[in-house]
Amino acid sequence: xxxxxxxxxxxxxxxxxxxxxxxxxxxxxxxxxxxxxxxxxxxxxxxxxxxxxxxxxxxxxxxxxxxxxxxxxxxxxxxxxxxxxxxxxxxxxxxxxxxxxxxxxxxxxxxxxxxxxxxxxxxxxxxxxxxxxxxxxxxxxxxxxxxxxxxxxxxxxxxxxxxxxxxxxxxxxxxxxxxxxxxxxxxxxxxxxxxxxxxxxxxxxxxxxxxxxxxxxxxxxxxxxxxxxxxxxxxxxxxxxxxxxxxxxxxxxxxxxxxxxxxx
Amino acid sequence: xxxxxxxxxxxxxxxxxxxxxxxxxxxxxxxxxxxxxxxxxxxxxxxxxxxxxxxxxxxxxxxxxxxxxxxxxxxxxxxxxxxxxxxxxxxxxxxxxxxxxxxxxxxxxxxxxxxxxxxxxxxxxxxxxxxxxxxxxxxxxxxxxxxxxxxxxxxxxxxxxxxxxxxxxxxxxxxxxxxxxxxxxxxxxxxxxxxxxxxxxxxxxxxxxxxxxxxxxxxxxxxxxxxxxxxxxxxxxxxxxxxxxxxxxxxxxxxxxxxxxxxxxxxxxxxxxxxxxxxxxxxxxxxxxxxxxxxxxxxxxxxxxxxxx
Numbered sequence: 333x334x335x336x337x338x339x340x341x342x343x344x345x346x347x348x349x350x351x352x353x354x355x356x357x358x359x360x361x362x363x364x365x366x367x368x369x370x371x372x373x374x375x376x377x378x379x380x381x382x383x384x385x386x387x388x389x390x391x392x393x394x395x396x397x398x399x400x401x402x403x404x405x406x407x408x409x410x411x412x413x414x415x416x417x418x419x420x421x422x423x424x425x426x427x428x429x430x431x432x433x434x435x436x437x438x439x440x441x442x443x444x445x446x447x448x449x450x451x452x453x454x455x456x457x458x459x460x461x462x463x464x465x466x467x468x469x470x471x472x473x474x475x476x477x478x479x480x481x482x483x484x485x486x487x488x489x490x491x492x493x494x495x496x497x498x499x500x501x502x503x504x505x506x507x508x509x510x511x512x513x514x515x516x517x518x519x520x521x522x523x524x525x526x527x528x529x530x531x532x533x534x535x536x537x538x539x540x541x542x543x544x545x546x547x548x549x550x551x552x553x554x555x556x557x558x559x560x561x562x563x564x565x566x567x568x569x570x571x572x573x574x575x576x577x578x579x580x581x582x583x584x585x586x587x588x589x590x591x592x593x594x595x596x
Numbered sequence: 597x598x599x600x601x602x603x604x605x606x607x608x609x610x611x612x613x614x615x616x617x618x619x620x621x622x623x624x625x626x627x628x629x630x631x632x633x634x635x636x637x638x639x640x641x642x643x644x645x646x647x648x649x650x651x652x653x654x655x656x657x658x659x660x661x662x663x664x665x666x667x668x669x670x671x672x673x674x675x676x677x678x679x680x681x682x683x684x685x686x687x688x689x690x691x692x693x694x695x696x697x698x699x700x701x702x703x704x705x706x707x708x709x710x711x712x713x714x715x716x717x718x719x720x721x722x723x724x725x726x727x728x729x730x731x732x733x734x735x736x737x738x739x740x741x742x743x744x745x746x747x748x749x750x751x752x753x754x755x756x757x758x759x760x761x762x763x764x765x766x767x768x769x770x771x772x773x774x775x776x777x778x779x780x781x782x783x784x785x786x787x788x789x790x791x792x793x794x795x796x797x798x799x800x801x802x803x804x805x806x807x808x809x810x811x812x813x814x815x816x817x818x819x820x821x822x823x824x825x826x827x828x829x830x831x832x833x834x835x836x837x838x839x840x841x842x843x844x845x846x847x848x849x850x851x852x853x854x855x856x857x858x859x860x861x862x863x864x865x866x867x868x869x870x871x872x873x874x875x876x877x878x879x880x881x882x883x884x885x886x887x888x889x890x891x892x893x894x895x896x897x898x899x900x901x902x903x904x905x
Contacts, residue, residue: 387774389773409773409774410772410773410776410777410778411776413773413774413775413776413777416774418774420770420774425768425770425771426774427768427771428764428768428771430767431760431763431764431767431836432835435760438757438760439760439761439764439771439772439775439777440775442757442761442775442776443774443775443776444775444776445776447756447757447758447760447761447777448756448757448758449753449756449757449758450756450757451755451756451757452756452757452759452760453755479834495775
């Protein structure tokens with residue numbers, strides 16, 4: 333179980349009109365084991381900041397983050413990595429193009445573990461990689477020694493996805509991981525994501541711009557607007573929702589915010 | 597080429613210089629290619645280690661121990677250089693420049709302007725000379741042995757889990773941190789690794805040339821980079837192993853070129869730095885020209901040339 337308590341994140345900027353930009357405002361969220369949560373919200377609603385605060389890339393201004401009963405609020409990102417698998421929007425960020433597929437996988441295989449002076453590429457690992465890669469039907473298991481840059485964006489993103497779960501994470505963070513891909517590939521990656529999450533019973537938090545995906549995948553849907561969670565739909569509520577409902581909710585939330593700022 | 601001319605070539609300084617600068621270029625390779633930092637501190641670090649190794653030998657310290665101490669001190673300088681970036685958030689390029697400028701003073705002071713090996717003092721190269729009755733051959737053997745040893749060490753180290761994580765930290769900081777790699781400690785480790793190789797080449801240079809001035813490192817970064825680029829033009833960098841070999845090959849070819857140029861009758865050596873500048877520009881431009889040609893071939897609907905990457 334992952335718990336966020338009164339999480340706030342401010343950014344200090346040089347803008348004299350807005351010296352402190354409050355991006356996250358009192359976020360409270362409990363992610364149960366096995367949850368697959370989609371997060372939607374307009375640009376600047378704080379989606380990415382939320383993800384980066386959970387991953388430790390940003391430290392929160394106030395509030396607490398718990399993984400089970402461990403307080404990880406002040407834990408640096410690379411130390412938190414042992415709990416978290418991450419897939420970035422850009423496949424170039426999630427993998428290193430200049431080294432081989434095998435080396436990328438080897439890096440992910442040791443996520444959060446001590447890295448010593450033993451050989452990074454071991455033959456017994458290759459079997460593990462092959463077992464994970466074969467179901468993808470991309471033929472990558474025979475190209476382990478090639479550089480990742482020889483793969484297409486979709487293939488690279490499949491690998492990143494695989495890398496994030498090669499060592500089972502407590503939480504899988506997907507940051508618009510299909511946004512940079514064409515519609516067909518995007519759909520493929522979403523299906524792969526669903527299969528992997530179900531198969532490995534992963535707890536997942538997925539940011540998406542695609543309302544259809546948000547409704548289709550996962551058992552919970554969270555709406556963010558202006559740094560707050562404005563809705564948290566359960567699986568049964570989610571099934572009754574339509575894309576129009578979501579747009580209405582956003583419009584209403586935005587009206588409320590503009591009303592609030594006018595009063596201030 | 598007959599055996600006579602090969603021996604004649606080996607008798608010149610080119611092969612031994614080539615090996616020393618290969619070690620130097622391997623150090624630059626660690627900072628420039630692995631950590632992606634153009635580290636200018638090498639310009640002062642190289643003479644620093646050279647001066648120290650001569651100073652120690654002149655004071656009766658065993659030549660190997662002298663090199664070892666110079667290398668350790670050089671490694672500490674590399675650590676300070678890394679700390680400037682990691683803890684004081686100074687841009688890596690500027691951090692290198694700061695070290696380059698600041699280290700010049702100690703170089704002048706400890707060398708009192710310039711330092712020469714005392715006559716009748718042993719160096720690492722004279723030891724083997726008592727067994728093999730040819731100074732040039734013994735120099736080549738020792739330097740070749742050290743260079744191969746370093747290449748083997750680098751091949752091993754960067755193939756380990758720790759070494760691979762260092763490469764990852766240099767290539768993609770976001771990915772590395774997401775995999776739980778402490779990128780700060782890897783950066784420091786890489787900078788020390790690089791400084792150790794630079795210092796080793798400097799210390800060996802000192803004992804071989806027997807004379808070092810604080811200006812001995814002037815333009816050395818250009819030599820190091822040219823060697824790396826030249827090697828990549830010749831062999832490419834498809835794998836890490838190949839990259840290491842390409843640096844070694846680049847080192848030897850580079851000095852061959854320089855040696856041939858110097859031996860042109862009537863060549864004014866004042867033009868040497870200009871030539872080095874032209875050479876590095878040329879070597880950097882070659883891959884771009886190749887790309888341009890292959891692009892044009894593609895546009896014409898012909899089979900494109902194989903891109904060299």
